[in-house]
Amino acid sequence: MANFFSDNKDLQFQLQHPLMRKIVELKERNFAEKDLYDYAPQDFEDAMDSYRRVLEITGEVCGDVIAPNAEGVDHEGPRVVNDHVEYASGTVRNLKAIVDAGLGGLTLPRKYDGLNFPLICFVMANEMVARADASFENIWGLQDCAETLNEFASEELKQKYLPLVSAGATCAMDLTEPDAGSDLGAVMLKATWSEEKQTWLLNGVKRFITNGDGDVSLVLARTEEGTTDARGLSMLVYDKRDGGVKVRRIENKLGIKGSPTCELVFTNAPAQLVGDRKMGLIKYVMSLMNAARLGIGAQSVGTCEAAYREALKYAHEREQFGKPIIQFAAVSEMLSNMKAKLQGVRALLYETARFVEVYKQYTHISHERSLEADERQEMKFYNRLADGFTPLVKLFSSEYANQLAYDAIQIHGGSGFMKDYPCERLYRDARIMNIYEGTSQLQVVAAINAVTKGTFMEQIESYAAGEYAAAMQPIIAKLKELTAKFTEMVAHVEAGDKEVGGFKDFHARRLVETAGHIIITYLLAREAGECEDYAASARIFCKLAEGKIGEAYTYVMSSTVEDVALFKGVEQEC
Amino acid sequence: MKENLKIVVLAKQVPDTRNVGKDAMTPEGTVNRSVLPAIFNPEDLNALEAALSLKDRLAGATVHVLTMGPQRAADIIRDAMFRGADGGYLLSGREFAGSDTLATSYALSCALKKINPDVIVAGRQAIDGDTAQVGPQVAEKLGLPQVTYAEEIVEIKADTLVVKRRLEHGTEVVECPVPVVITVNASAAECRPRNAKRVMTYKCALAKSEIAADPESAAAKRVASKPALQIVEWAAAEVNPDPEQLGLQGSPTKVKKIENVVFQAKEAKKLTAADSDIEALMVELIASHTLG
Numbered sequence: 001m002a003n004f005f006s007d008n009k010d011l012q013f014q015l016q017h018p019l020m021r022k023i024v025e026l027k028e029r030n031f032a033e034k035d036l037y038d039y040a041p042q043d044f045e046d047a048m049d050s051y052r053r054v055l056e057i058t059g060e061v062c063g064d065v066i067a068p069n070a071e072g073v074d075h076e077g078p079r080v081v082n083d084h085v086e087y088a089s090g091t092v093r094n095l096k097a098i099v100d101a102g103l104g105g106l107t108l109p110r111k112y113d114g115l116n117f118p119l120i121c122f123v124m125a126n127e128m129v130a131r132a133d134a135s136f137e138n139i140w141g142l143q144d145c146a147e148t149l150n151e152f153a154s155e156e157l158k159q160k161y162l163p164l165v166s167a168g169a170t171c172a173m174d175l176t177e178p179d180a181g182s183d184l185g186a187v188m189l190k191a192t193w194s195e196e197k198q199t200w201l202l203n204g205v206k207r208f209i210t211n212g213d214g215d216v217s218l219v220l221a222r223t224e225e226g227t228t229d230a231r232g233l234s235m236l237v238y239d240k241r242d243g244g245v246k247v248r249r250i251e252n253k254l255g256i257k258g259s260p261t262c263e264l265v266f267t268n269a270p271a272q273l274v275g276d277r278k279m280g281l282i283k284y285v286m287s288l289m290n291a292a293r294l295g296i297g298a299q300s301v302g303t304c305e306a307a308y309r310e311a312l313k314y315a316h317e318r319e320q321f322g323k324p325i326i327q328f329a330a331v332s333e334m335l336s337n338m339k340a341k342l343q344g345v346r347a348l349l350y351e352t353a354r355f356v357e358v359y360k361q362y363t364h365i366s367h368e369r370s371l372e373a374d375e376r377q378e379m380k381f382y383n384r385l386a387d388g389f390t391p392l393v394k395l396f397s398s399e400y401a402n403q404l405a406y407d408a409i410q411i412h413g414g415s416g417f418m419k420d421y422p423c424e425r426l427y428r429d430a431r432i433m434n435i436y437e438g439t440s441q442l443q444v445v446a447a448i449n450a451v452t453k454g455t456f457m458e459q460i461e462s463y464a465a466g467e468y469a470a471a472m473q474p475i476i477a478k479l480k481e482l483t484a485k486f487t488e489m490v491a492h493v494e495a496g497d498k499e500v501g502g503f504k505d506f507h508a509r510r511l512v513e514t515a516g517h518i519i520i521t522y523l524l525a526r527e528a529g530e531c532e533d534y535a536a537s538a539r540i541f542c543k544l545a546e547g548k549i550g551e552a553y554t555y556v557m558s559s560t561v562e563d564v565a566l567f568k569g570v571e572q573e574c
Numbered sequence: 575m576k577e578n579l580k581i582v583v584l585a586k587q588v589p590d591t592r593n594v595g596k597d598a599m600t601p602e603g604t605v606n607r608s609v610l611p612a613i614f615n616p617e618d619l620n621a622l623e624a625a626l627s628l629k630d631r632l633a634g635a636t637v638h639v640l641t642m643g644p645q646r647a648a649d650i651i652r653d654a655m656f657r658g659a660d661g662g663y664l665l666s667g668r669e670f671a672g673s674d675t676l677a678t679s680y681a682l683s684c685a686l687k688k689i690n691p692d693v694i695v696a697g698r699q700a701i702d703g704d705t706a707q708v709g710p711q712v713a714e715k716l717g718l719p720q721v722t723y724a725e726e727i728v729e730i731k732a733d734t735l736v737v738k739r740r741l742e743h744g745t746e747v748v749e750c751p752v753p754v755v756i757t758v759n760a761s762a763a764e765c766r767p768r769n770a771k772r773v774m775t776y777k778c779a780l781a782k783s784e785i786a787a788d789p790e791s792a793a794a795k796r797v798a799s800k801p802a803l804q805i806v807e808w809a810a811a812e813v814n815p816d817p818e819q820l821g822l823q824g825s826p827t828k829v830k831k832i833e834n835v836v837f838q839a840k841e842a843k844k845l846t847a848a849d850s851d852i853e854a855l856m857v858e859l860i861a862s863h864t865l866g
Contacts, residue, residue, distance in 0.1 A: 038800075039774035040774075053774070060767065097767055102771050
């Protein structure tokens, strides 16, 4: 009888943001479908009511079905039977519940049987699913592949595939290969046009493919014979029912064991081209990756939520020296920091989701009609923010998922090291989150431009210009000090980089994290003005931010360009 | 099986007695309904699932929910529609107030005569009264065969249903003709979740008295333009009853006294297998009239 939406006030709070009105109006195109579909909303209030109700259903399925199955799924895992994946029995039950609840195609247009919900709702659903079972989030969350089809595929392909996803078909994105991991430009899987069959045929091997035996797969393949770089790659879509792909093996992993990570062998597998040739990596995978990074953000925040709750519950139950351990300062400090990080990174997640949402909706609208000048400008504005914030949220949330899972075990003491409590699974599951869909190191590479080109600074200034509650004034004053330090650090690093190339790369993570700490503190301070519940977390996070920024500032400001060579010295070691 | 099979689920809105606090009972010993959330009786949800799974297997079959209760009992009809039911009937009015199981089953049977279903499915019992009498009484009043403690409708044949029953020491499979009354056990399949699109479609479904209570609401206006959203509501007179058999006057059950019984484990007694210990126990049990 658990409900992961009703029991989570923070999540409900995030749904109330003022920008939702704009988002709903864009998404619903001013409620143009209200008389076309029985389930289309009549107005803003009606839409919000529907979102809440459907998120409640999702919360119930997560609490009553997916979470209770999680331990069994982790132990049982999927298997390969006759060249195909057979999910763990709990995963099968989860999928059935999700299909019965009609939660496929959450964001897809109604004409493809989707619910036409904003991305925010999908992110929330993802977060709740991950809190219940991170490995199941991998399978379910991949429905955002359908968004890529919706954005770039032909009408014919959309009509073929999108209703399948709405009905509960699972997806996969087949990108990586044995010799093409982070470097996707090296993909070799071959696509050749068959005049005889009037279709593309895929041949080759893919590796580390999450849910590789899904019903609908987006495949990055080399359509241009003789090329060796990104410009020869295209995106194709493969329907499992057509056959031609065998699962050679499933990886034996540390965590997210319920999610089948497959090695796939393609033998003349028929596939259709998505969008334009040669744009596979350059355009479509980039879009897919941004969506996937937001997905991992949601998965990470869900894991943070689960870890915090497990730790809090245990700290109340466990008694030592005659009292519950939560009454010991060392434990309550850990829990307070966990809560501040959880609420802070959730604020960042939904702020980012809103930016992505507005930008994406304008993109869709621009396919239907030409945008007005102010709309174009707004789209550009949110596009920049989305591009900067997406790697930021992936970086912070996945690192926090690891930190909170670590702390949850620490609070459990010796019991946490045993298989008896869920925190050990959370710890194993979290470990992949700062690796896949781009490691933390690569998120820094993606976000550093937002530091040096000023996107983060502009947004920080816009936050600084906002109004804050009286109780938050000391924090805002502190943030202004910290922002001045950030400016100093950026100037120091840019000057050094002009002198010796590589100085910026060397300090990139410290700069990106500094921006992130300032931004998250502002978001919490803003929330504290609307709801008392956030005041403590804002104050606690501000202390964390001050400590972290102080450390980064000391490191950066005492660093000279010689450090670049100093740290490259290790390359000579063998 | 005949075409367009008409299935009716008997359901009750009950106070959630599963997580009760200390104010769950009034000083007079009745259930304090105001502090307990009103929910779909759990075994009636099992019954709904049995009905829906029957509908899934039979093209043209329909599932409607019949409930007797105050206006707010329309909530469980909507809930059933969210999960797959086609619609519902709300039997409501002060004539029904104070009904015991006999009066309840009488009122329901009057409504059922009007609906004329082929299969009636009910939960075994409600968590507030725990009598398990209403389903069987309805069957008796309608002169229909009944299958109690059903766990699964295993097979659908030309004129009969094959039903598995959960009994104390195992299961029993029976075959019964339709029309029939089936009461479903908690061990049966759990009800499917509410479905997103159905929730958005039917959240505005309203019963007559709900519309009358707030005719200007957005939901009421929507029902006016979409008759499919109207939940059928019958007052007593509309089901042609004998008024003497309704409500309090039709209820021979009189509650004399209610006691709060607290189960608690008393101090345990350890016995060895020695004859003397067993004999001492026998003597004690006979003395307390537990045995013999």
